[in-house]
Amino acid sequence: MSKRKWRLSKKNSRWLFIAAIGIAIVLSLVFAKLPVIVDKRFNPVIHPPPYPVAPSVTQVHNNLLIADLHADSLLWGRDLSQRHQRGHVDLPRLQEANVAIQVFTVVTKVPSNLKLEQNNPNSDDIIKLALVQRWPMATWNSLLARALYQAEQLQQLARSHNQFRLLKTQADLQTFMEDRQQQPQLTAGILGLEGAHALTGRLENVERLYEAGFRMLGLAHFFDTEVGGSAHGMEQGGLTDLGRQVVLKAQNLHMLLDLAHSSATVIDEVVALSTQPVVVSHTGVKGTCDNARNLSDQQIQAIARTGGVISIGFWPTAVCGENATAIVRAIRYVADLVGVEHVSLGSDFDGAVSAPFDVTGLPLITAALQEDGFSSEAISQIMGLNTLRVLETVFSSRA
Ligand SMILES: [Zn+2]
Numbered sequence: 210m211s212k213r214k215w216r217l218s219k220k221n222s223r224w225l226f227i228a229a230i231g232i233a234i235v236l237s238l239v240f241a242k243l244p245v246i247v248d249k250r251f252n253p254v255i256h257p258p259p260y261p262v263a264p265s266v267t268q269v270h271n272n273l274l275i276a277d278l279h280a281d282s283l284l285w286g287r288d289l290s291q292r293h294q295r296g297h298v299d300l301p302r303l304q305e306a307n308v309a310i311q312v313f314t315v316v317t318k319v320p321s322n323l324k325l326e327q328n329n330p331n332s333d334d335i336i337k338l339a340l341v342q343r344w345p346m347a348t349w350n351s352l353l354a355r356a357l358y359q360a361e362q363l364q365q366l367a368r369s370h371n372q373f374r375l376l377k378t379q380a381d382l383q384t385f386m387e388d389r390q391q392q393p394q395l396t397a398g399i400l401g402l403e404g405a406h407a408l409t410g411r412l413e414n415v416e417r418l419y420e421a422g423f424r425m426l427g428l429a430h431f432f433d434t435e436v437g438g439s440a441h442g443m444e445q446g447g448l449t450d451l452g453r454q455v456v457l458k459a460q461n462l463h464m465l466l467d468l469a470h471s472s473a474t475v476i477d478e479v480v481a482l483s484t485q486p487v488v489v490s491h492t493g494v495k496g497t498c499d500n501a502r503n504l505s506d507q508q509i510q511a512i513a514r515t516g517g518v519i520s521i522g523f524w525p526t527a528v529c530g531e532n533a534t535a536i537v538r539a540i541r542y543v544a545d546l547v548g549v550e551h552v553s554l555g556s557d558f559d560g561a562v563s564a565p566f567d568v569t570g571l572p573l574i575t576a577a578l579q580e581d582g583f584s585s586e587a588i589s590q591i592m593g594l595n596t597l598r599v600l601e602t603v604f605s606s607r608a
Contacts, residue, residue: 243341245295248285251561252296255531260570270575271393273589274386276310276596277568278425278520279469279491280558281403283359284316284335286342290370297558297567300366300373303396306571309389309593310376310600312425312490313363314401317355319561320432325501325526328441330406330432353414356407360400360421372396377422379604386597399600401467401490404430405437405455412451415458424604426459427467427490428452428475438472440501447474456482465603468512469555476508485606486517486599491555493527494519496542497535500526506546513547516602518595520555524562531565533577540591541581549587553595 262270282289282298292301303311321332335355339348347354367375374397376382381397389395400423408414415426428434433442437452448456456479459466466483467490468476479487489512493503504512509519521528521539528535543552554574558564566573571592578588 244286244338247338247341248287249295252285252559253563254297254567255525255563255565256570258567258569260566260573262572262576266572266576266579269579269585269588270572271307273307273575274593274597275306275308275554275571276312276593276600277308277554277556277558278312278467278488278518278596279314279401279522279555279560280311280568281314281316281561282559283313283362284338285559286338289362289366290373297556297564300370300396302568304372304394306568307393308396308568308571309385310397310399310596312399312401314403314425314427314490315356315359315407315423316403316430316560317352317407318404318432319430323431323441325441327443328432328439329443330434351409352407353409353417356402356418356423357421360418360423363398363400364422367398373398375400375422376600377424379601382600382604399424401425401427401465403427403467404434404439404470405452406430406432406434408436408455410435410451412454412458415455415462415464419462419464423464425465425467425488425490426455427469428455428479429468429470429472431470433472437475437478439470440472441470442472445472445474447472448478453478453482460485463603463606465599470502473505473508476511480511480515483515485515485603487512487515488517488520488599489555490520491522491527491557491560492519493522493529494539494542496546497539498527498529502526509543509546509551513551516599518551518553518599519543519547520553520596522555522557522562523564523566524557524560525565527557531563533565533570533573534580536565536574537577537581540578541583544583544587544591549583549590550595550598552591554592 320328429439437448438446
């Protein structure tokens with residue numbers, strides 16, 4: 210190599226080095242900032258905190274046992290041990306809101322251009338989150354791996370934080386309830402799956418998810434699967450043969466079955482097959498907000514007959530309103546139709562929805578329940594005891 214050429218290539222390589230450093234800095238900024246931007250954009254709060262209520266309401270609220278059956282908080286790469294100004298849920302905010310039990314539901318595939326009426330399963334928006342948050346490569350094309358990865362995030366939180374526990378057995382639940390008498394800051398999570406497509410068509414994956422800590426199994430999300438129809442799918446059919454086996458297997462393992470997003474036929478068939486209480490973890494009701502996503506009176510009655518709960522969601526298209534009064538209107542409707550013991554909370558916090566408030570706004574629901582004339586006993590049931598009863602029934606019936 211001539212001296213001149215050598216000098217040129219030395220100069221080139223210096224530029225290449227600077228360009229590489231520049232690209233690395235830009236990429237690391239993108240990977241650090243993009244998940245935050247996405248989280249903020251998809252999980253907004255309509256009324257920002259704080260949410261002041263009368264001292265008498267705070268006193269009642271802080272003595273309740275509060276349980277919520279649905280939050281998708283594991284999807285956004287948010288460190289749940291820290292308090293954030295974005296999204297709806299993290300451990301410090303759950304503690305401030307006096308939430309005892311939060312079910313963390315795991316989303317593994319969502320079609321693009323989502324519609325309430327009909328979606329085909331051919332697109333997948335979760336891959337974008339997986340890439341932006343740098344999930345392990347296995348999650349790029351395995352829905353099961355996505356479920357296991359998110360479950361691991363919650364297990365990690367339980368391992369690293371002594372005020373948070375992951376509940377998996379009746380004994381866990383009992384010990385937690387006893388310990389919480391002395392330590393009111395203690396909070397627990399339960400793992401739930403949103404959509405049986407994560408089983409990837411294999412019955413044995415029910416057991417795999419059970420071993421990973423999942424205790425609630427939602428059969429559907431936004432599209433029909435190998436297991437059965439979604440309320441928003443192309444066919445919206447009933448359970449398949451595999452679907453019937455999945456239901457029986459989950460019941461055998463004493464996992465709680467969640468019929469949110471399931472087609473009308475699947476709801477009827479599962480209720481008929483069920484030997485234990487089933488739930489709809491986040492929903493509205495047609496009686497106060499008539500759309501394709503919400504439950505009919507007949508469906509509410511069928512769920513109640515199993516001993517289960519209808520958990521009312523907080524987002525505007527669930528309750529046709531943007532405040533606690535709209536949420537309580539749906540709660541009142543269910544309580545009047547089937548009894549107060551069959552209605553509970555299913556916020557859908559962090560579910561890519563606008564929430565009227567973040568979790569620290571829960572005292573607004575306690576206040577609205579009081580204003581609506583619910584007794585203190587009824588308020589205790591709605592805010593958590595009904596969900597606790599269902600969890601105890603399903604967990605304790607485990608052989
Ligand atoms: Zn959902």
